[in-house]
Amino acid sequence: MTALTRLRLTDYRNYAALDLALDGRHVCLYGANGAGKTNLLEAISQLGPGRGLRSAGLADMTRHDAEAGWTVSGELEDRRIGVGLDTSGNTAKRQVRIDGAPANASDLAELIRIVWLTPTMDGVFRGGASERRRFFDRQVMAHVPSHGATSSRYEKAMRERNALLERGFIDPAWADAIEGRMAEAGAEIAANRVRVLRALQDSVNARPEGHFPKADIALEGDTEITAASTPDLATIAESLADALREGRRRDIAAGRTLSGPHRSDLTVMHRPTGAPAREASTGQQKALLIGLILASAQALAAAAHDAPAPLLLLDEAAAHLDPDRRAALYDELSALPGQAWLTGTERFLFDAFEDRAQRVEVTEGAAEVMA
Numbered sequence: 201m202t203a204l205t206r207l208r209l210t211d212y213r214n215y216a217a218l219d220l221a222l223d224g225r226h227v228c229l230y231g232a233n234g235a236g237k238t239n240l241l242e243a244i245s246q247l248g249p250g251r252g253l254r255s256a257g258l259a260d261m262t263r264h265d266a267e268a269g270w271t272v273s274g275e276l277e278d279r280r281i282g283v284g285l286d287t288s289g290n291t292a293k294r295q296v297r298i299d300g301a302p303a304n305a306s307d308l309a310e311l312i313r314i315v316w317l318t319p320t321m322d323g324v325f326r327g328g329a330s331e332r333r334r335f336f337d338r339q340v341m342a343h344v345p346s347h348g349a350t351s352s353r354y355e356k357a358m359r360e361r362n363a364l365l366e367r368g369f370i371d372p373a374w375a376d377a378i379e380g381r382m383a384e385a386g387a388e389i390a391a392n393r394v395r396v397l398r399a400l401q402d403s404v405n406a407r408p409e410g411h412f413p414k415a416d417i418a419l420e421g422d423t424e425i426t427a428a429s430t431p432d433l434a435t436i437a438e439s440l441a442d443a444l445r446e447g448r449r450r451d452i453a454a455g456r457t458l459s460g461p462h463r464s465d466l467t468v469m470h471r472p473t474g475a476p477a478r479e480a481s482t483g484q485q486k487a488l489l490i491g492l493i494l495a496s497a498q499a500l501a502a503a504a505h506d507a508p509a510p511l512l513l514l515d516e517a518a519a520h521l522d523p524d525r526r527a528a529l530y531d532e533l534s535a536l537p538g539q540a541w542l543t544g545t546e547r548f549l550f551d552a553f554e555d556r557a558q559r560v561e562v563t564e565g566a567a568e569v570m571a
């Protein structure tokens with residue numbers, strides 16, 4: 201099983217220093233509210249691409265009163281991996297280390313993949329398109345680690361276009377150049393999304409019937425529709441560039457860019473009832489979300505020939521499940537090839553794991569393996 205067998209933190213959130221040695225089983229973190237359970241999951245999430253589980257700024261994660269930046273490091277299948285906030289230069293920046301030497305984020309992504317579920321995702325079906333897009337793009341990023349950088353490139357070009365729109369006059373040559381960059385990055389974004397959507401739906405379909413209902417998912421957006429009909433990036437880019445050019449006058453009136461993958465939505469249907477997930481009960485939504493995240497981890501595991509098995513971080517997922525569902529969740533986790541980290545306020549929540557997981561007690565800025 202792909203597992204962290206050691207986790208070390210310095211000056212990360214409420215941890216001045218932590219060194220946790222683990223035996224490679226799943227990990228159940230229990231402790232009072234505010235003890236630092238979610239902080240531990242967030243620390244692990246820093247080992248993946250993007251801003252991590254709370255989307256926090258780099259400096260926000262530094263422990264109050266710390267003199268320098270934070271570090272998170274671990275041992276994963278004989279490799280030593282770490283990230284940190286380096287405050288030694290003029291501008292603080294994120295630093296990656298592998299086996300003691302400086303490395304790139306893309307090197308790190310070769311070694312570790314991470315998927316997570318947090319209580320803040322509970323509202324994803326009822327919320328706006330941007331929330332669902334962010335949720336889905338997180339799954340895409342776990343499959344395609346460069347997706348985040350591609351999205352940043354797209355957004356940067358879009359900000360330039362929006363600045364042009366605000367002036368109310370568009371120099372065609374200039375706009376062509378900016379829209380060309382948007383189209384190139386946008387095509388890649390849409391192609392990534394379509395590919396991961398298919399892998400995720402396949403993975404959902406292959407899941408056992410039972411405690412976590414299946415979802416039917418689709419992407420709503422013109423660029424994704426094109427990307428679903430052809431894998432050719434140049435063709436997708438061309439259709440997006442056309443849409444942007446044709447939309448200039450409309451976009452000047454709106455003061456922003458109204459076409460492109462930054463407007464897309466993920467539609468989710470609750471298969472057992474055939475109704476939109478947004479209309480499902482809170483409990484149904486929660487179970488649907490757990491099913492989707494399990495499917496996401498299973499899809500990554502199925503692609504394991506070109507990616508490491510994912511770690512799965514489940515924050516407060518156990519408390520809201522009845523005992524049967526909890527046991528079903530632990531059985532499913534036990535069948536995954538990657539380590540799961542779970543949190544809960546009470547140790548008994550994890551009893552059905554039996555000896556398939558380690559228990560770790562978390563108390564204000566400290567954590568101790570109990571069994």
Ligand SMILES: Nc1ncnc2c1ncn2[C@@H]1O[C@H](COP(=O)(O)OP(=O)(O)O)[C@@H](O)[C@H]1O
Pocket residue numbers: 212213214215231232233234235236237238239240260261262263264
């Ligand atoms: N940058 C920081 N420095 C020090 N403490 C922090 C920092 N950020 C958050 N905390 C503290 O971490 C605690 C919350 O930890 P959290 O992991 O969310 O708890 P829980 O165990 O309930 O999941 C709070 O007490 C908060 O004040």
Ligand SMILES: [Mg+2]
Pocket residue numbers: 234237238239515
């Ligand atoms: Mg928490």
